[in-house]
Amino acid sequence: xxxQTVLRIMVVFxxxxxFLFLFGxxxxxxxxxxNETSYPQVWPWRGFTLYWFGDFFTDNMMVNGIxxxxxxxxxxxxxxxxxxLAGALLMTQVSQRVRPIYYTIVVSPVLTPGVILGISTLVFxxxxxxxxxxxxxxxxxxxFFLTILGQSTFISAYCMLVFLARLQRFDRTQEExxxxxxxxxxxxxxxxxxxxxxxxxxxxxxxxxxxxxENYNTTLFTIQxxxxxxxxxxxxxxxxxxxxIAALAVVxxxxxxxxxxxxxxxxxxxxxxxxxxxDAAKKAKMADIGWQPAADAAAP
Amino acid sequence: MNDPFLIVSAIAVVATAFMVLRxxxxxxxxxxxxxxxxxxxxxxxxxxxxxxxxxxxxxxxLYMVDFSFRLNLPxxxxxxxxxxxxxxxxxxxxxxxxxxxxxxxxxxxxxFVKTILSALFVTFxxxxxxxxxxxxxxxxxxxxxxxxxxxCLLIPFWVNEILRAFAFRIIFGTSGLLNSVLxxxxxxxxxxxxxxxxxxxxxxxxxxxxxILMMVxxxxxxxxxxxxxxxxxxxxxGSPWWRIHWRVVMPxxxxxxxxxxxxxxxxxxxxxxxxxxxxxxxxxxxxxxxYDQFFQGFNWPRGSAYAFVLLLSCVIFxxxxxxxxxVNLGDIAx
Numbered sequence: 313x314x315x316q317t318v319l320r321i322m323v324v325f326x327x328x329x330x331f332l333f334l335f336g337x338x339x340x341x342x343x344x345x346x347n348e349t350s351y352p353q354v355w356p357w358r359g360f361t362l363y364w365f366g367d368f369f370t371d372n373m374m375v376n377g378i379x380x381x382x383x384x385x386x387x388x389x390x391x392x393x394x395x396x397l398a399g400a401l402l403m404t405q406v407s408q409r410v411r412p413i414y415y416t417i418v419v420s421p422v423l424t425p426g427v428i429l430g431i432s433t434l435v436f437x438x439x440x441x442x443x444x445x446x447x448x449x450x451x452x453x454x455x456f457f458l459t460i461l462g463q464s465t466f467i468s469a470y471c472m473l474v475f476l477a478r479l480q481r482f483d484r485t486q487e488e489x490x491x492x493x494x495x496x497x498x499x500x501x502x503x504x505x506x507x508x509x510x511x512x513x514x515x516x517x518x519x520x521x522x523x524x525x526e527n528y529n530t531t532l533f534t535i536q537x538x539x540x541x542x543x544x545x546x547x548x549x550x551x552x553x554x555x556x557i558a559a560l561a562v563v564x565x566x567x568x569x570x571x572x573x574x575x576x577x578x579x580x581x582x583x584x585x586x587x588x589x590x591d592a593a594k595k596a597k598m599a600d601i602g603w604q605p606a607a608d609a610a611a612p
Numbered sequence: 613m614n615d616p617f618l619i620v621s622a623i624a625v626v627a628t629a630f631m632v633l634r635x636x637x638x639x640x641x642x643x644x645x646x647x648x649x650x651x652x653x654x655x656x657x658x659x660x661x662x663x664x665x666x667x668x669x670x671x672x673x674l675y676m677v678d679f680s681f682r683l684n685l686p687x688x689x690x691x692x693x694x695x696x697x698x699x700x701x702x703x704x705x706x707x708x709x710x711x712x713x714x715x716x717x718x719x720x721x722x723x724f725v726k727t728i729l730s731a732l733f734v735t736f737x738x739x740x741x742x743x744x745x746x747x748x749x750x751x752x753x754x755x756x757x758x759x760x761x762x763x764c765l766l767i768p769f770w771v772n773e774i775l776r777a778f779a780f781r782i783i784f785g786t787s788g789l790l791n792s793v794l795x796x797x798x799x800x801x802x803x804x805x806x807x808x809x810x811x812x813x814x815x816x817x818x819x820x821x822x823x824i825l826m827m828v829x830x831x832x833x834x835x836x837x838x839x840x841x842x843x844x845x846x847x848x849x850g851s852p853w854w855r856i857h858w859r860v861v862m863p864x865x866x867x868x869x870x871x872x873x874x875x876x877x878x879x880x881x882x883x884x885x886x887x888x889x890x891x892x893x894x895x896x897x898x899x900x901x902x903y904d905q906f907f908q909g910f911n912w913p914r915g916s917a918y919a920f921v922l923l924l925s926c927v928i929f930x931x932x933x934x935x936x937x938x939v940n941l942g943d944i945a946x
Contacts, residue, residue, distance in 0.1 A: 337779035398660035425882025432672035465668045497650020529884045545774045561775040568770040
């Protein structure tokens with residue numbers, strides 16, 4: 313056996329181990345959701361059951377937490393996507409001198425620990441509440457308001473990065489052409505910029521919703537007396553453990569895998585369509601200048 | 613109103629308003645911004661960004677710092693004569709309550725040092741785990757195969773952080789899988805399972821698991837841009853594989869290494885869910901101490917002081933990583 317073969321076997325072995333580490337815990341957790349024991353475990357196996365799946369649908373706290381998480385997620389999408397878009401548009405226009413400072417400020421929330429974002433949001437709006445003289449019933453003490461703002465602080469930066477990546481490919485001459493032809497700025501924004509950014513708007517909205525849905529560190533400090541799915545879950549897992557949490561995990565993992573497959577299919581389709589468009593455009597251009605496709609194929 | 617924070621925020625708001633009006637051309641000056649965006653869109657951009665930067669990023673952070681230098685007073689006394697700036701909360705972190713027997717606040721200091729060292733350890737562990745995989749996907753795997761590996765990498769990370777920690781609890785608990793297996797094959801006596809949670813094994817494993825993706829992606833991006841011919845050339849010139857990595861691949865991947873390490877360190881040092889779930893009963897993470905100051909002790913100023921200390925150490929880490937690897941922030945936050 314040559315050294316090359318030994319190396320290859322070692323690489324394959326390592327990759328196998330790595331993915332075992334990645335998937336092993338999830339698989340074990342999924343199996344334990346079907347075990348009849350009242351403590352989530354795989355071994356000893358007491359028998360197959362679906363009982364735990366019914367359990368969490370009747371669990372009011374859990375259902376309420378999921379509802380709140382969805383509301384907050386929608387709120388975050390409504391705040392973070394417009395803020396991220398504005399941030400990205402300004403980034404493409406500020407002068408070279410200001411850009412690094414501006415970039416540092418708006419990207420810093422991504423690198424700040426979530427706990428600290430939650431704390432600063434909490435103490436700041438609490439102070440605003442005190443100074444403005446509004447009582448504890450006011451919006452500044454609402455868990456929803458604080459959580460949406462706290463999460464949006466860094467999720468807006470995610471959205472901004474998505475928009476920046478898309479804007480790099482934006483051809484500004486389109487904008488200028490429209491302006492020259494007498495379009496108003498709002499028309500240019502609505503008819504040219506927004507359609508061009510549509511894929512980025514969609515993906516940043518999805519990203520914002522998912523990041524909000526699974527956020528725990530910031531939420532824990534800002535949520536006040538409300539509860540989201542993650543805070544309910546964390547409380548459950550810390551108290552003690554029942555297999556219904558594993559059952560919830562199975563549901564989430566299945567949804568995830570389905571989502572990943574759907575995303576992959578959609579992406580491939582999109583790529584194929586774009587490629588077809590580019591090919592068609594090329595062909596049309598060639599025809600315009602009287603180039604024969606056969607000659608094109610023969611060219612290197 | 614002799615509150616320096618309020619004065620600072622008032623100045624910031626006025627200055628921003630001035631700049632906003634200036635860019636919009638209300639006060640004269642250049643109107644490039646307005647000509648390009650129009651009044652409506654221009655106003656939207658400026659208002660949205662100033663709200664984000666001022667009300668969500670800068671002022672809350674500044675206020676947290678200001679707040680950390682205050683005493684824990686009930687709301688009616690805030691802003692009153694007793695509301696002065698003080699170093700009390702930082703003194704407490706270092707020396708503990710006044711009149712205590714110990715000269716230092718070992719309880720909190722130990723937790724702090726342990727958190728930082730553990731976060732460094734987790735970062736190192738993740739780097740060692742992920743480098744080979746990132747290299748393999750970037751340089752050796754072909755098209756569809758690499759894509760498949762990528763999706764496999766991504767799937768575990770759409771599962772909630774808490775559920776991932778829960779999975780490790782099932783494995784590492786006293787009556788968990790690992791102990792049952794060890795007892796089942798006779799390595800351990802049935803009445804003496806190992807407490808992996810107390811030994812922090814579960815915590816380190818869970819943290820390393822949680823942030824693998826944050827390490828793999830930057831490493832992959834950096835290694836992928838390396839021309840494979842360079843590796844071939846080094847090999848042809850007789851360089852052994854470890855030197856190829858040390859002298860060719862790693863220097864090229866420096867920005868990726870820096871950004872991966874910074875991300876993992878920050879996330880690990882600021883982790884809350886995983887230590888809460890997988891940490892042993894006697895071991896604490898610094899974020900848990902901060903949480904307890906807020907919601908057990910109801911001492912918000914002290915909690916803010918602790919949070920600021922954590923933030924500062926993270927900033928110091930980022931700065932030194934940037935200096936060490938000679939990269940800038942734009943390379944890290946991508």
